Amino acid sequence: MAISEPIVLPHATDEVRLARTWAQPRGFWGWFMNVHHTAIGVRFMVTSFIFFLLGGVLAAMIRLQLSRPENHAIGPDLYNQIFTIHGSTMIFLFAVPMMFQGFGVYVVPLICGTRNIAFPRLNAFSYYIYVVGGLLLWVGLFLKTGADAGWFAYTPLSGPQFTPGKRSDFWAQMITFTEVSALGVAICLATTILRQRAPGMTLNRMPIILWEKLVLSFMVIFAMPAVMVVSSMLLMDRTINTQFFNPANGGDVLLYQHLFWFFGHPEVYIIFLPGAAIVSTLVPVFARRHIFGHLAIVTSVVATGFLGFGVWVHHMFATGIPQMSASFFTAATLMIVIPTAVQFYCWIATIWNGRLQMKLPMLWVFGFFFVFLIGGLSGVMLASVPVDWQVHDTFFVVAHFHYVLIGGALFPMFAGLYYWIPKITGRMMSDLLGKVHFWLFFIGFNMTFFTMHFLGLRGMPRRVYTYPPEMHWGGLNMLASVGALFMAAGLIVFIVNFFQSKATGTLAGPNPWAAGSLDWATSSPPPEYNFAELLTVNGREPLWDNAPNQPIVSGVRDDIPEVLITNSLDSEPQHKDEMPGASIWPFLTSITVSIAFIWSIFSPWGIAYGAIPVVITLIGWLWPRGHSPAPRQPALEGRWSK
Amino acid sequence: MIAASSPMHAAAVLASFFQGEHNSLHPAGPFSSNIEWLYWVIFWIVFVAFVLTILAFARASAKTYSRAEEMLPIMKDEEGDRKTKWAVGTAITVTVLTLFAVLFMSVITGKKVEGMSSSNPVTIQITGHQWWWEVIYPNPQADQTVITANEIHIPVGKPVVILTSSADVIHSFWAPSVHGKRDLIPGYSSAFWIQVDQPGTYPGRCAEFCGLQHAHMGFSIIAEDEATFEAWEQQQLKPAPDPTDAEAQHGREVFLTHTCVMCHTIRGTDAGSRVGPDLTHLASRNMIAAETLPNTTGALAGWIVDPQRIKPGNKMTPNPLAPDDLNALVTYLRTLQ
Numbered sequence: 020m021a022i023s024e025p026i027v028l029p030h031a032t033d034e035v036r037l038a039r040t041w042a043q044p045r046g047f048w049g050w051f052m053n054v055h056h057t058a059i060g061v062r063f064m065v066t067s068f069i070f071f072l073l074g075g076v077l078a079a080m081i082r083l084q085l086s087r088p089e090n091h092a093i094g095p096d097l098y099n100q101i102f103t104i105h106g107s108t109m110i111f112l113f114a115v116p117m118m119f120q121g122f123g124v125y126v127v128p129l130i131c132g133t134r135n136i137a138f139p140r141l142n143a144f145s146y147y148i149y150v151v152g153g154l155l156l157w158v159g160l161f162l163k164t165g166a167d168a169g170w171f172a173y174t175p176l177s178g179p180q181f182t183p184g185k186r187s188d189f190w191a192q193m194i195t196f197t198e199v200s201a202l203g204v205a206i207c208l209a210t211t212i213l214r215q216r217a218p219g220m221t222l223n224r225m226p227i228i229l230w231e232k233l234v235l236s237f238m239v240i241f242a243m244p245a246v247m248v249v250s251s252m253l254l255m256d257r258t259i260n261t262q263f264f265n266p267a268n269g270g271d272v273l274l275y276q277h278l279f280w281f282f283g284h285p286e287v288y289i290i291f292l293p294g295a296a297i298v299s300t301l302v303p304v305f306a307r308r309h310i311f312g313h314l315a316i317v318t319s320v321v322a323t324g325f326l327g328f329g330v331w332v333h334h335m336f337a338t339g340i341p342q343m344s345a346s347f348f349t350a351a352t353l354m355i356v357i358p359t360a361v362q363f364y365c366w367i368a369t370i371w372n373g374r375l376q377m378k379l380p381m382l383w384v385f386g387f388f389f390v391f392l393i394g395g396l397s398g399v400m401l402a403s404v405p406v407d408w409q410v411h412d413t414f415f416v417v418a419h420f421h422y423v424l425i426g427g428a429l430f431p432m433f434a435g436l437y438y439w440i441p442k443i444t445g446r447m448m449s450d451l452l453g454k455v456h457f458w459l460f461f462i463g464f465n466m467t468f469f470t471m472h473f474l475g476l477r478g479m480p481r482r483v484y485t486y487p488p489e490m491h492w493g494g495l496n497m498l499a500s501v502g503a504l505f506m507a508a509g510l511i512v513f514i515v516n517f518f519q520s521k522a523t524g525t526l527a528g529p530n531p532w533a534a535g536s537l538d539w540a541t542s543s544p545p546p547e548y549n550f551a552e553l554l555t556v557n558g559r560e561p562l563w564d565n566a567p568n569q570p571i572v573s574g575v576r577d578d579i580p581e582v583l584i585t586n587s588l589d590s591e592p593q594h595k596d597e598m599p600g601a602s603i604w605p606f607l608t609s610i611t612v613s614i615a616f617i618w619s620i621f622s623p624w625g626i627a628y629g630a631i632p633v634v635i636t637l638i639g640w641l642w643p644r645g646h647s648p649a650p651r652q653p654a655l656e657g658r659w660s661k
Numbered sequence: 662m663i664a665a666s667s668p669m670h671a672a673a674v675l676a677s678f679f680q681g682e683h684n685s686l687h688p689a690g691p692f693s694s695n696i697e698w699l700y701w702v703i704f705w706i707v708f709v710a711f712v713l714t715i716l717a718f719a720r721a722s723a724k725t726y727s728r729a730e731e732m733l734p735i736m737k738d739e740e741g742d743r744k745t746k747w748a749v750g751t752a753i754t755v756t757v758l759t760l761f762a763v764l765f766m767s768v769i770t771g772k773k774v775e776g777m778s779s780s781n782p783v784t785i786q787i788t789g790h791q792w793w794w795e796v797i798y799p800n801p802q803a804d805q806t807v808i809t810a811n812e813i814h815i816p817v818g819k820p821v822v823i824l825t826s827s828a829d830v831i832h833s834f835w836a837p838s839v840h841g842k843r844d845l846i847p848g849y850s851s852a853f854w855i856q857v858d859q860p861g862t863y864p865g866r867c868a869e870f871c872g873l874q875h876a877h878m879g880f881s882i883i884a885e886d887e888a889t890f891e892a893w894e895q896q897q898l899k900p901a902p903d904p905t906d907a908e909a910q911h912g913r914e915v916f917l918t919h920t921c922v923m924c925h926t927i928r929g930t931d932a933g934s935r936v937g938p939d940l941t942h943l944a945s946r947n948m949i950a951a952e953t954l955p956n957t958t959g960a961l962a963g964w965i966v967d968p969q970r971i972k973p974g975n976k977m978t979p980n981p982l983a984p985d986d987l988n989a990l991v992t993y994l995r996t997l998q
Binding site: 094095096099168169173175176181266267270271272273306307308309311312315337338339342345346349350353354356357360361363364365367368370371372373374375376377385388389392393396397399400402403404405406407408409410411412413476477478480481482483484485486487490531532533535560563 | 683684685686693695696699700703704706707710711714715717718720721722724725726727729732733734735736739741742745748749752753756757760763764766767768770771772774775791825829830831833835837840841842843844846847848849851853864866867868869870871872873874875876953973974
């Protein structure tokens with residue numbers, strides 16, 4: 020707080036009272052009771068970044084093992100665990116929690132101009148349950164029962180017959196944990212966006228990042244149940260001898276693939292859309308103008324949300340699906356190129372008619388343009404059934420999805436971090452170190468992954484722990500492994516930059532980028548009540564478009580944690596609602612739910628008996644506490660109006 | 662930069678790109694050539710798209726780049742947008758038409774590589790096992806059925822139908838110079854066509870992750886002229902000959918009195934288990950252990966004694982045989998032409 024520049028208020032005492040009303044508890048137990056979205060959002064980001072680094076260590080081990088033919092550094096058993104945990108970590112414990120939960124929870128309420136996320140306790144619960152899921156997977160690895168059937172865990176390989184022990188069970192329950200977390204946050208974000216936008220932020224004026232988070236929340240709500248169902252069916256096959264995926268007893272192994280990819284492909288867009296939204300947010304700021312084609316971009320985001328559910332079979336072209344059925348999914352896959360192309364053209368047009376300021380976040384956006392473009396275009400090649408028959412399950416595909424996922428999520432993530440860290444910590448990041456980070460990472464990335472296209476065409480299949488020298492894959496693999504060193508060096512520079520900026524960086528001030536959205540209308544870092552005055556909105560970029568005499572909201576009480584509720588379409592004020600305050604129950608509930616989930620790995624009775632403490636903590640969570648005590652002084656109706 | 666610092670090494674890397682028959686861009690038959698053609702067509706389309714998009718970004722950036730330290734004021738005049746709208750609209754239209762072209766060519770090529778019509782194709786049943794390939798040339802007469810493993814002989818220039826199935830988990834059959842891959846899925850059987858026009862040996866590998874030894878699950882397709890193929894087939898139909906010299910006879914005794922017989926078949930003897938590969942004509946194969954080792958006396962002996970060191974996790978147990986027994990066994994196996 021010391022480093023922020025408070026907005027000058029007509030009545031300074033109001034701010035003191037707001038701070039007291041919205042204060043989150045401090046201290047050790049206070050940490051577990053905090054329900055404010057900025058705290059939880061930062062926790063999601065930090066935790067998922069730690070998982071990203073852990074997954075990166077596994078990636079480095081993969082590159083070490085594959086750097087030479089017939090390498091014996093890592094045996095097949097450990098190697099299979101390593102690539103399984105690498106993929107599962109990067110998808111379930113890093114990409115979605117960072118891009119959807121982390122950025123969403125931190126940024127969305129600020130951009131909406133409200134004081135906390137909807138259902139803040141559910142939001143806090145979602146964080147703890149995610150951490151437990153992540154720990155479960157990694158504790159499994161350290162106990163030598165790491166999942167080893169791939170991040171997709173195809174049956175029957177992951178089933179009871181071919182993976183005895185508890186390896187696949189740890190994986191399947193990790194899925195349940197992380198997807199419960201994503202579902203919880205999806206509900207919080209959708210509600211916040213639909214009901215807590217500042218007055219005047221009609222759907223027509225809603226910033227693209229809110230549109231994208233809204234579409235994403237619905238995608239999560241529709242896609243995640245599919246993977247929870249399929250991982251639970253797998254778990255039941257393994258623990259209570261159901262036969263869903265056992266062909267010997269009439270089960271169907273392809274059913275698993277359909278259910279998994281019905282989740283799995285929307286998942287790709289759940290990872291990419293937040294990246295695209297960060298780009299759509301940053302491009303206008305650094306081109307110093309409104310975005311070109313706002314409507315076209317919003318339509319594209321919505322279209323991607325729908326089309327993302329119609330392409331899953333392109334992961335299964337080699338299973339023997341008839342040509343005509345497969346071609347339908349080729350068409351759908353090519354169709355989803357269109358909204359992405361529309362967004363690219365709109366970004367180019369924005370820069371074309373703007374004034375480009377190549378600040379550090381924008382450098383990463385340009386990295387995104389280059390890398391994601393290559394990934395998207397190799398995706399066009401993969402959409403074709405015959406070409407896919409050749410390159411499916413080879414390093415060509417490994418190259419493709421690292422280009423789309425690192426290009427579509429990691430580059431925008433670093434753009435977003437360099438952009439919002441000044442808001443989060445109140446201090447600017449070093450420009451020089453940021454550029455060193457970029458170039459090391461960019462060069463290393465292309466060295467590692469562009470090479471893999473050639474390896475795939477040369478016939479190197481995925482998920483092999485070694486390869487014979489006669490295949491002549493050694494040179495290209497060595498090149499790829501050297502690239503990984505560059506990426507690792509880049510990441511170290513980023514971490515150094517972060518801690519140096521946190522300690523000694525220049526003060527950022529409320530709006531260092533002169534940006535237009537409401538997250539920049541408060542101090543950096545924001546206070547726990549987010550905004551001293553609740554703003555109204557007069558355009559798509561409120562801080563650029565608002566009239567000099569723009570009204571502010573009056574009548575929201577500052578002695579209880581109250582937020583303004585507006586209607587979904589026109590964001591007209593409807594009523595006020597009291598937000599739940601700090602509570603230990605979300606944490607306790609996450610512990611009891613975790614016990615039930617983990618117990619169920621070892622005994623089906625875990626769900627039955629484990630439900631008892633869950634019910635007890637839920638009763639504690641939902642115990643009615645009556646209304647807040649009457650205000651000590653009359654509500655400040657009208658006092659803030661100017 | 663190990664690769665770039667040494668020009669020799671870099672040249673070796675470049676040269677290695679053009680080596681090997683295990684390459685989807687070195688087609689040896691009509692199916693893989695059709696796919697290769699489609700690959701290059703789509704490649705050049707996306708290459709042009711890439712260059713144009715990058716040029717547009719470069720032009721836009723160069724045109725409006727500002728070195729200003731402070732953030733500039735927001736532009737109010739968006740007059741240029743009207744012209745840009747036409748450009749963006751055109752770009753979208755071209756994109757959609759191009760995607761239609763890609764779809765059209767993909768479906769047409771898909772039709773071509775889906776199958777062919779032939780009244781008298783060679784039919785081969787491939788069954789995936791952890792971690793080897795069972796190869797059967799089915800025939801209504803049991804004694805006319807060829808059973809072998811990992812090496813698939815086919816006649817050059819003749820259509821071949823491959824029937825697929827799996828004995829355990831999902832595998833994927835892939836010889837890139839011959840055709841794209843096809844999954845072998847337990848509980849499902851499917852069929853697809855291959856044809857090879859150039860005589861030669863074309864390596865293939867399992868492409869679907871199938872457990873510990875997914876990396877060592879190779880096979881090869883050996884395309885030879887009709888006469889050689891038929892001679893091979895006739896040879897494979899014969900039962901194993903009785904060994905003539907004493908050592909080989911002792912070797913057969915070793916085979917039939919040790920664990921070998923629990924899993925392997927040698928037709929003409931009492932060994933008849935179908936768990937592991939059929940060894941009736943083992944000596945006629947080029948490689949052993951699913952293309953992991955060359956089929957030499959030394960490799961065979963090493964494999965029999967400790968297969969777990971060579972292919973950790975595979976289903977064959979170590980066989981600590983006495984040296985005489987081992988020599989005799991290998992001698993016998995080498996007679997199985």
